[in-house]
Amino acid sequence: MQPRDLSALTPYEAGRGIEEVAREVGMDPADLVKLSSNENPHGPSPKAVEAMREHADGVHHYPKAAHADLQEALAERWDLSPEQVWLGNGGDGALDYLARAMLDPDDAILVPDPGFAYYAMSARYHHGRVETYPLYRSEDFEQRPEHVLDAYDGERVVYLISPHSPTGREIDRDAILEVADGVDDDTVVLVDEAYGVYSEAPSKADLVREREDVAVLRTFSKSHGLAGVRLGYLLTPAAWADAYARINTPFAVNELALRAGLAALEDHEHVERTVESAAWAREFIDETLTARTWPSQGNYVLAAVGDAEAVFEAAKERGVIVRDATSFGLPECIRITCGTRRETTRAVEVLNEVLAMRDPYAGTGTPGPAGGGGAGDTDEGGG
Ligand SMILES: *Cc1c(COP(=O)(O)O)cnc(C)c1O
Secondary structure: OOOOOHHHHHHHHOOHHHHOOOOOOOOHHHHHHHHHOOOOOOOHHHHHHHHHHHHHOOOOOOOOOHHHHHHHHHHHHHHOOHHHEEEOOOOHHHHHHHHHHHOOOEEEEEEOOOOOOOOOHHHOOOOEEEEEOOOOHHOOOOOOOHHHHOOOOOOOEEEEEEEOOHHHHHHHOOHHOOOOOHHHOOOOOEOOOOHHHHHHOOOOOHHHOOOOOEEEEEOOOOOOOOOOOOOOOEEOOOHHHOOOHHHHHOOOOOHHHHHHHHHHHHOOOHHHHHHHHHHHHHHHHHOOOOOOOOOOOOEEEEEEOOOOOHHHHHHHHEEEOEEEEEHOOOOOOOEEEOOHHHHHHHHHHHHHHHHHHHHHOOOOOOOOOOOOOOOOOOOOOOO
């Protein structure tokens, strides 16, 4: 006796925990710098932590009131009605609800390549098919409407990411509108704003108010430091009415996550600090790393380092863990999460050391055999 044919489904490869890596390289976890999962380096919102403590002794009740309260608070924040706010178990859980609501068996979705792995996974769980549109390094990974529309063939959901992970590049409002206007009436455009808070551009949530074919994804995982409680949401068109009520797993989000979310929404200080430090870190990385980087509006920076796996391994041996972007289809790139000042400075120092060993010309201003491309003028990590 076996489950259904799962051969098209792939297990999610989570980055390894800090304890695990510490043991492997024989270091104290406290000495490791982990900048691989775009987590918030300042920890969770302190207000959220307090709220979870306060409500811990009420978890024998189902979380009915808190669910409605958070829907209402978010509806107010985005100027929508509560039923347009689809809370989920993380942004990923909210993406599942989108697939659940949209896909009949064999319906397809259209996703960017490179892009976020979970869109495809979720569609396949829901008996959907997956098609892709390309982003080109030669175009600095711009999500161009013509590439989306060239690839488009009646898919039910088209995914756009702004800022895009792992590249950090945004897609502007006009381009989103061009895609939304260019697809059939039966297609929804999902704008993933998992990193929206870090961007200087305004959210595209206003398009959810104005149109019937745009939805927006947000999450508390990064901006509010709540990755561990799993809390995210979708903003959906008013025309979808009670769809969420029909498809959501009863009590979609747990009581502590809901309490954390309600408190985190009021914690402007924590968000401000988070956004400011990410802006500092991405500029610092861009200026001092001796590798080609792309301008980012997220809390991470993509860098071209040649052999990503080798650079990842060498940095790990020195206690710095970054993300090898091979899993995104970019085997020559790493993605570095914006850490605290201390973490980010340390990471760049180690990476420059590793890069200099692999290409002694990097950062010297002399084109090296690897083709140069160093963005940095740095006096660190030479020789
Ligand atoms: C992190 C992330 C999400 C959602 O993550 P959750 O941890 O499930 O909230 C969605 N899209 C992108 C691009 C992400 O990086």
